Amino acid sequence: MQQTPQYVRDIPYPHHFQREVTPVWMTSVATALGFNGPDITQAYSWCELGCGQGLTALVTAAANPQGRFTAIDFNPQHIAHGRALASAADLSNLHFVEADFLTLATQAQELQPEYDFIVLNGVYSWISGAERVVIHRFIQQRLKPGGLLYLGYMCQPGMAFLAGLRSLLRVHTEHISGPITQRVHKALSLLERMAEAKAGFFVEHPQAVEYLRRARQHDPAYLVHELLNPHWDSLPVAQVMAELEADAGCYYVGSATPLENIDALSIPGNLLPLMESLNTTAERESFKDLARNQSERRDLYQKGRHPLDIERHRSRLCDQVITALPGAPSQGSLRFETRIGPLEGTADLFGPILKALAEGPQSFADLLRIPALQHQGDLINAAVQMLFWAGIAHPLLPGSVSIENCQRLNRVLCERSLSTEHYGYLAAAALGSGVEADDLYMTAVRVLQDYRNMTGSLLRETVQAVRRSHQKTLTDQDSQRLGMFEDEVRAAWQRMGVL
Numbered sequence: 001m002q003q004t005p006q007y008v009r010d011i012p013y014p015h016h017f018q019r020e021v022t023p024v025w026m027t028s029v030a031t032a033l034g035f036n037g038p039d040i041t042q043a044y045s046w047c048e049l050g051c052g053q054g055l056t057a058l059v060t061a062a063a064n065p066q067g068r069f070t071a072i073d074f075n076p077q078h079i080a081h082g083r084a085l086a087s088a089a090d091l092s093n094l095h096f097v098e099a100d101f102l103t104l105a106t107q108a109q110e111l112q113p114e115y116d117f118i119v120l121n122g123v124y125s126w127i128s129g130a131e132r133v134v135i136h137r138f139i140q141q142r143l144k145p146g147g148l149l150y151l152g153y154m155c156q157p158g159m160a161f162l163a164g165l166r167s168l169l170r171v172h173t174e175h176i177s178g179p180i181t182q183r184v185h186k187a188l189s190l191l192e193r194m195a196e197a198k199a200g201f202f203v204e205h206p207q208a209v210e211y212l213r214r215a216r217q218h219d220p221a222y223l224v225h226e227l228l229n230p231h232w233d234s235l236p237v238a239q240v241m242a243e244l245e246a247d248a249g250c251y252y253v254g255s256a257t258p259l260e261n262i263d264a265l266s267i268p269g270n271l272l273p274l275m276e277s278l279n280t281t282a283e284r285e286s287f288k289d290l291a292r293n294q295s296e297r298r299d300l301y302q303k304g305r306h307p308l309d310i311e312r313h314r315s316r317l318c319d320q321v322i323t324a325l326p327g328a329p330s331q332g333s334l335r336f337e338t339r340i341g342p343l344e345g346t347a348d349l350f351g352p353i354l355k356a357l358a359e360g361p362q363s364f365a366d367l368l369r370i371p372a373l374q375h376q377g378d379l380i381n382a383a384v385q386m387l388f389w390a391g392i393a394h395p396l397l398p399g400s401v402s403i404e405n406c407q408r409l410n411r412v413l414c415e416r417s418l419s420t421e422h423y424g425y426l427a428a429a430a431l432g433s434g435v436e437a438d439d440l441y442m443t444a445v446r447v448l449q450d451y452r453n454m455t456g457s458l459l460r461e462t463v464q465a466v467r468r469s470h471q472k473t474l475t476d477q478d479s480q481r482l483g484m485f486e487d488e489v490r491a492a493w494q495r496m497g498v499l
């Protein structure tokens, strides 16, 4: 008997961009870890399973002219939204497919025979075991040898508590009236009152109390998807690894969150000696999840095993060019806020790298030549990955870039952000990725798209007039932030092909 997917359909998932699924990010992390990923300076193909309304696919396609992008989801509203934007921005390298995973195999004509990248973010934990099996088969059949898989999912042990909350939440929302977004809030109120009254579950699981505290800050549509789906599992990493190896021929490369690949910085120091006796990747990653009480994993896998030898590893690293992002410090030490507490990035290591990046983009080979850092390739590699993770720097897209595609998409995103939508990201041609842009910055970019040289009070007044015509205000704080935009962001975004 054919099963039907049971995932929430009546309310669209909020717009979201995930930098870790871009080809430039995935290959950069794979290279840093010594794996031979696809060559993104040549034509390649990329596929997202469960693309939501398509923002990640749209931004990534606009910023990567070498790629052919396929974005799949079974929600007709999601696909209609993605197609409307792709058409408005005239993106010819992105194809949206309306299909559910269970019957995807029957839609072969809509797909490419094989992909260099397959990505799933926020999908794998919310579907049934049968759907996961179908996805394994898809990856087995359609990910090229050497291709990279990104898998972002809720994991054990840090998210296990959510099962305890979801059960009452789901059953209670079925028995109260009103639109689903209101019902989820009403059901959360009941749980909040239980937590205040020290119900046993909340006493045993303080994380659940913290989760409830933060839940209110989320878009209600997000909460409906997160909490009310019939299927939800927090998965143990060892099980995911074993299934991907056996069913899809994929092997663990590392985390797409670079910090998590650096044990000395992401595991409490007193636990590190205990990890030394563990030899298999599954044991080590399970140990790390316990050590960090990990709740979510964003992992990279590769079809087959394709390590780089020492020479090729070094030459791939040296080819990489790194740019500072707006607001990056130009010297000194850094403080990184991590899951296991604050960490200091020492001035000895980070100071010279920041100074060099403040002068302009640097290749990894340039960084190796900095006198204070000579012969410290491994440390520079780790430091650069930390800068990427912290949003201080980003790899530049190798090969050709398309400023026109990004500018067309950004115009559409900015215009729609003035009315009803909240996108929060713009495409950056030089990065092959997106940059975060709030509502105010979106308005400023929209104005600058028509008046490229406008500055100062004239820019501020025009932004104010545009916002007013869309029933939006410009507060004193916004005016100050526009000043910051002009000082720190605008020129960088022009160089990166955002505007």
Ligand SMILES: C[S@@+](CC[C@H](N)C(=O)[O-])C[C@H]1O[C@@H](n2cnc3c(N)ncnc32)[C@H](O)[C@@H]1O
Residues within 6 Å of the ligand: 005, 007, 008, 013, 015, 016, 017, 018, 049, 050, 051, 052, 053, 072, 073, 074, 075, 078, 099, 100, 101, 102, 120, 121, 122, 123, 126, 127, 131, 225
């Ligand atoms: C939580 S959202 C994540 C969206 C997007 N990947 C992101 O990170 O923002 C999960 C998405 O998977 C889609 N989905 C769930 N089950 C599906 C199925 N069986 N077939 C196709 N799409 C499915 C949903 O419609 C939804 O858009």
